[in-house]
Amino acid sequence: MPGLLQLLTDKQLPTAHESDSAPEEAKIWFPSCLTAVEWDHVCTEGLYGMEIHLRQACCYDALQGLCHTLCVKTQMLLFKHANIRGQRDSGRSQDIIDGIHEHAKGWAECYQQNRAALLTLLGPGNWEKELQPLRNVDV
Known part of the structure; x- marks a missing residue:
C-alpha cells in the first residue's frame, strides 16, 4: 500500500524494516486493519475488492x-x-x-x-x- 509507511510513521508505529523480529513474524497490513478514513489515503484502487x-x-x-x-x-x-x-x-x-x-x-x-x-x-x-x-x- 503506497501510503502505509507514511501512516505508520505518523502514528509512531514500528515499520517492518525497523523491527528486529523475523520476517515471518512481521505484521501484514490489509485494508481491514485500517479505518474507513485511512482506506482512501493508503489503499490503491482495487485493493479493497481484492481483500474481500x-x-x-x-x-x-x-x-x-x-x-x-x-x-x-x-x-x-x-x-x-x-x-x-x-x-x-x-x-x-x-x-x-x-x-x-x-x-x-x-x-x-x-x-x-x-x-x-x-x-x-x-x-x-x-x-x-x-x-x-x-x-x-x-x-
Missing part, C-alpha cells in the same frame, strides 16, 4: 477444512467405540482424537478471523446469510 475476495475464499476454505476434520473425528470416534478395548489402547486413541479436535479448533479460529475481517470490510448485509457466525467455538 481473499477473505471470502479463506472463509470457504476454513469451512471445508472444518467439515472434513469433523468428519474424520466422527469416524475415529465410531472406530474407537467399535474396536478399541483396554485402558492403554483407549488412551492412545483418545490422544489422537484430541489432536484432531485441536485441528478443528484451528479451522474454526481461521474462519472466525476471516469472517470478522469481512464484517469490517463489508458491514452487515446479505453475505451473512451464507457465512454465518459459528455457534459453538469449542467445536
Whole structure:
C-alpha cells in the first residue's frame, strides 16, 4: 500500500524494516486493519475488492477444512467405540482424537478471523446469510 509507511510513521508505529523480529513474524497490513478514513489515503484502487475476495475464499476454505476434520473425528470416534478395548489402547486413541479436535479448533479460529475481517470490510448485509457466525467455538 503506497501510503502505509507514511501512516505508520505518523502514528509512531514500528515499520517492518525497523523491527528486529523475523520476517515471518512481521505484521501484514490489509485494508481491514485500517479505518474507513485511512482506506482512501493508503489503499490503491482495487485493493479493497481484492481483500474481500481473499477473505471470502479463506472463509470457504476454513469451512471445508472444518467439515472434513469433523468428519474424520466422527469416524475415529465410531472406530474407537467399535474396536478399541483396554485402558492403554483407549488412551492412545483418545490422544489422537484430541489432536484432531485441536485441528478443528484451528479451522474454526481461521474462519472466525476471516469472517470478522469481512464484517469490517463489508458491514452487515446479505453475505451473512451464507457465512454465518459459528455457534459453538469449542467445536
